[in-house]
Amino acid sequence: QLQLQESGSGLVKPSQTLSLTCAVSGGSISSGGYSWSWIRQPPGKGLEWIGYIYHSGSTYYNPSLKSRVTISVDRSKNQFSLKLSSVTAADTAVYYCARVSGLTVTFDYWGQGTLVTVSS
């Protein structure tokens, strides 16, 4: 059974960079046909797609965040990462990592989520 687990700092100061990692177990991050994504959810609000990275390393970002986002993959550790720069309070959210099924563009496996708070 595929499992995803987010980790990283839960508190980030304004203007700094948020960094999270998603460890994948029970399957290879290099499997063809899938991409690996980050999604966030501000407290009490809906879901926002941040971006994804294909097994090939190609990335696609939400234009609303593109100038501040970097998603990368470390195949040796079977994990992928998110960096979001110049954060503000508006970036406070639960951040989820998820696998994206290529054919139907479906988020079929999710991590449990990690709350990141932006505050001085």
Place this chain on the structure above:
Amino acid sequence: DIQMTQSPSSLSASVGDRVTITCRASQSISRYLNWYQQKVGKAPKLLIYAASSLDTGVPSRFSGSGSGTDFTLTIISLQPEDFATYYCQQGYSTPLTFGGGTKVEIK
């Protein structure tokens, strides 16, 4: 960007009721429409993909229909464990977008 509009934003229903949630896309998305269930404090869970295909292990009381711009999630005979928030998501084009959610509450 493709806007996804869900209605209603919330509803109250009783155990055993039939519940219908709609999702409308701002342009045609063929059948690239997925539905998720989210319980409080938990990650979303995939229910239906490609508009009408039930994910593995999802009870058959859940069903999805639609294509183009209009889609429906139906729960026949609502069960206590179905009280949650439901989201639609389009996979037709990036940026991938979600509906605003429908909260199903106990009447």
